[in-house]
Structure formats: C-alpha cells, structure tokens
Amino acid sequence: MHKRVLVTGGAGFIGSHLVDALVARGYRVAVVDNLSTGRRENVPSGVDFHAVDVGDALHLNEVFEEFRPQVVFHLAAQTSVRRSTGDPAGDAATNVVGSINVLEASVRTGVEKVVYASSGGAIYGEPDGLPVREDHPVRPLSPYGLSKYVGELYLRLYRDNHGLRYSILRYPNVYGPRQDPYGEAGVVAIFSRVLLAGDRPVIFGDGRQTRDYVYVADVVEASLLCLERGDGGVYNLGWGREVSVLELLAGLQRVLGTRVQPRYDPPRPGEVRHICLDSSRAREELGWLPTTPLAEGLRLTAAWVARAG
Ligand SMILES: NC(=O)c1ccc[n+]([C@@H]2O[C@H](COP(=O)([O-])OP(=O)(O)OC[C@H]3O[C@@H](n4cnc5c(N)ncnc54)[C@H](O)[C@@H]3O)[C@@H](O)[C@H]2O)c1
Known part of the structure; x- marks a missing residue:
C-alpha cells in the first residue's frame, strides 16, 4: 500500500510539481491550498483538493482527520519578500502560525514525518563566505526570511516534544x-x-x-528522497x-x-x-545532486x- 501524503501549497509552483511526481509514483495525495498564488488547474485530477487556509486551524484539522496523512510536505507560505516587509504580521500569520497549525494537526492525527520547504536564499542574510553551508549563522534580512526560519525551529520543538520526524530543505532560487x-x-x-x-x-x-538557480524537478527529487531518508536533517539544495x-x-x-x-x-x-x-550534506545523506x-x-x-x- 502506498503512503497517504498531504502537500500544503500543492497548487503552487513547486508544490504542484511535487504533487505530479507523487501521483506518478502511486502515492495517495491530498492538497491544502488557499489559492492565494496557487492555481486550481495545477492540481491533477485524482488528488483530494481542499481550498483551506493553513491559518484556519479548524478546517485544517478536519482535512487531517479525514485524510489521515502519513507524510506532510509543508510548502504553503507567503513567499514574497516585499510583501513580508510591508506586512510582517500577515507574513507571520501564514508562515509562523500556519506552520504551527500544520504541526499541531500532524501530531493530533499521527503523521509520521513533515518535510518543510525552507529558504537558503533568505535565512542566511549576506553570507560570510560562499558557498554557504548549513552551519552558517542565520541572519535574515526580511520578515520572510525570519518567518521561514521560525518554521524550522518549531519543527525541532515538535520533534523534541512530540517525536514528530522531519526533514528541512533549504531551497535555492528555484x-x-x-x-x-x-x-x-x-x-x-x-x-x-x-x-x-x-x-x-x-x-x-x-x-x-x-543566486544559485536550480530547476524545479531537481528540488522535487530532493523532496522525494526525504520520504525514505534525512530524518532530523537540514539540507541546503543548490549547485554551489x-x-x-x-x-x-x-x-x-x-x-x-x-x-x-x-x-x-x-x-x-x-x-x-x-x-x-x-x-554536500544533501549529497552525502540524501544522495541528492541537481x-x-x-x-x-x-x-x-x-x-x-x-x-x-
Ligand atoms: N521559489 C523559490 O525559489 C523558493 C525559494 C525558497 C523557498 N521557497 C519555498 O517553497 C515553497 C513553495 O514556494 P513557491 O515558489 O512554489 O511559491 P507559490 O506561491 O507558487 O506556492 C505557495 C503556495 O502556497 C499557497 N498558500 C499561500 N498562503 C497560504 C495559506 N495561508 N494557506 C494555504 N495555502 C497557502 C499558495 O496559494 C501557493 O499555491 C514556499 O514555502 C517557499 O517559501 C521557494
């Protein structure tokens, strides 16, 4: 039996490619997306689609209760650096509170693992040297960079407090x-x-x-590898x-x-x-290369x- 996988942000750019790849591999897939930037037509037929905002804990929980995902790919986010600067609270409502809601629903319904889309371009700030490794200090220059990083910290907390497994992927410019x-x-x-x-x-x-530009199919490949590997890991994705x-x-x-x-x-x-x-860490631990x-x-x-x- 193939796993049940839920993709938040699955109607968006990267999320919809991930959904396509999961469907092609025979997984049962559900999508949660409020269609703020995503498009319904990006989601293939045969996928359970829920037009739900991750900030809406009540309806999000209902989706989790009904679908009972085993793995969650959490990509839903406010992704605009500029908007985050103009409306930091709105950015945090989706990227911080929305992420907490996803983690709460995951714990409540026995999700095995969450794979989180973080940002290698936005969290490190102006780097001390290049290419940047995962242990580089985190110094975001925007509310967006900060809120994406806070999502990472909540994942660690939920692992420690609830045993929820995770992998964090720090995306390049996809x-x-x-x-x-x-x-x-x-x-x-x-x-x-x-x-x-x-x-x-x-x-x-x-x-x-x-910037470090990586084609979307390569990022999707790294996400799929996290279905089997990379527990507790944080991985930069990039060409370097x-x-x-x-x-x-x-x-x-x-x-x-x-x-x-x-x-x-x-x-x-x-x-x-x-x-x-x-x-290098993604290469060594996930077997990933663009x-x-x-x-x-x-x-x-x-x-x-x-x-x-
Ligand atoms: N594109 C990149 O280069 C890049 C780089 C670093 C990180 N990321 C991360 O990858 C993920 C996907 O980004 P993308 O480039 O595909 O952007 P995108 O805007 O196409 O995808 C985001 C999806 O989330 C949905 N969404 C937004 N707010 C939501 C909410 N409150 N509730 C439910 N759904 C909501 C949108 O409708 C959209 O479908 C994001 O988490 C982003 O932070 C992307």
Whole structure:
C-alpha cells in the first residue's frame, strides 16, 4: 500500500510539481491550498483538493482527520519578500502560525514525518563566505526570511516534544514551468515573458547580484528522497555556483534568440547581494545532486512561458 501524503501549497509552483511526481509514483495525495498564488488547474485530477487556509486551524484539522496523512510536505507560505516587509504580521500569520497549525494537526492525527520547504536564499542574510553551508549563522534580512526560519525551529520543538520526524530543505532560487511570469520574483519566468513580448526586462540593481538557480524537478527529487531518508536533517539544495542576473539574462537571450538591452531600476531592499549554497550534506545523506543544467532549464522554462502565453 502506498503512503497517504498531504502537500500544503500543492497548487503552487513547486508544490504542484511535487504533487505530479507523487501521483506518478502511486502515492495517495491530498492538497491544502488557499489559492492565494496557487492555481486550481495545477492540481491533477485524482488528488483530494481542499481550498483551506493553513491559518484556519479548524478546517485544517478536519482535512487531517479525514485524510489521515502519513507524510506532510509543508510548502504553503507567503513567499514574497516585499510583501513580508510591508506586512510582517500577515507574513507571520501564514508562515509562523500556519506552520504551527500544520504541526499541531500532524501530531493530533499521527503523521509520521513533515518535510518543510525552507529558504537558503533568505535565512542566511549576506553570507560570510560562499558557498554557504548549513552551519552558517542565520541572519535574515526580511520578515520572510525570519518567518521561514521560525518554521524550522518549531519543527525541532515538535520533534523534541512530540517525536514528530522531519526533514528541512533549504531551497535555492528555484525556477521552472508554472512559476508566475507576472509575479515579482521568479526572474526566469518574468524575463522569458518580457523577452517573448519583445520588451526590455528590468534589472533591479546593477545585475551583478548572484543566486544559485536550480530547476524545479531537481528540488522535487530532493523532496522525494526525504520520504525514505534525512530524518532530523537540514539540507541546503543548490549547485554551489553563483549566477548573476546578467548571466541569466544572457543565457535566456541565447535560448530565445533575442538581443535586447535591459533597463535598470534601483535594487530592492531585503534581498541579499550574493548567495549560493553548499549542498554536500544533501549529497552525502540524501544522495541528492541537481542534474538539470542551467541552459536546459532555461529552455524548458521559456518554452512553457511561450505556451502558457
Ligand atoms: N521559489 C523559490 O525559489 C523558493 C525559494 C525558497 C523557498 N521557497 C519555498 O517553497 C515553497 C513553495 O514556494 P513557491 O515558489 O512554489 O511559491 P507559490 O506561491 O507558487 O506556492 C505557495 C503556495 O502556497 C499557497 N498558500 C499561500 N498562503 C497560504 C495559506 N495561508 N494557506 C494555504 N495555502 C497557502 C499558495 O496559494 C501557493 O499555491 C514556499 O514555502 C517557499 O517559501 C521557494
């Protein structure tokens, strides 16, 4: 019998790819998502879908009581750095209180393990050196980075107090199909849309800021490995390689055959200048390595944006 797996945020960008992969492997899957940024059509048929807010403990508990998940992937979150700065309490309501509600419901209904989507890009702050390892001090620059980290601390508390098993994945900059091309983050999808429309993309800052870009299927693979491994572990996911926004744009222009000059706007507050993640621990303990080269990931993403219109 395959396990019953619940994915919070399963209608969103990364969550929906995870749901697809779980369904393809024969798991029974339920999704909890309030559709604030996710889309109902991202969730495949045959999946129990619940339009529930993780801040709504009552209805969340009902879903857990009914579905009785064995494993929970907790991805539902307020994911905007900018919104978190404008409304830190709203950010915490979803990312802190929502996470507590997920953990409470998990303990109450005997969930075996929670796999948590944390952020390697937002919790370390401006790093002391690169690539960043998991034992680097945590110094978030935004309420979002802080609230994602607080979720990690609650997981540890629930393990100690209730025996709830967990794995924490600290994601890099994830990109791929279904990332919102009209969003404020998700630079690959946004640049693809703008270039396909024949417009000039906007770069915030000088374009020399760097990130560690990993294709969504690789992040999903790490999540699946946590079904069998990685108990009590916190894992950076990344190539350990910095890619600047200018390099990314050049790569996309190669894929799309465009030669457009970007426009420049002032840098955005709350975002780090340089980050890339050392994922040796994920390699050693989970057996995880990213496999989709950047050029291939950019091609797949741009093709999706072109199709999605
Ligand atoms: N995309 C990245 O590069 C990245 C990097 C680091 C961490 N993460 C983490 O990965 C997870 C998924 O992010 P994503 O990029 O797929 O973003 P996303 O916005 O596409 O997904 C988040 C999902 O959660 C849902 N959601 C939001 N608030 C909710 C609430 N209160 N109740 C129920 N559902 C709610 C949204 O509708 C959406 O479907 C998040 O936890 C995010 O913090 C993402």
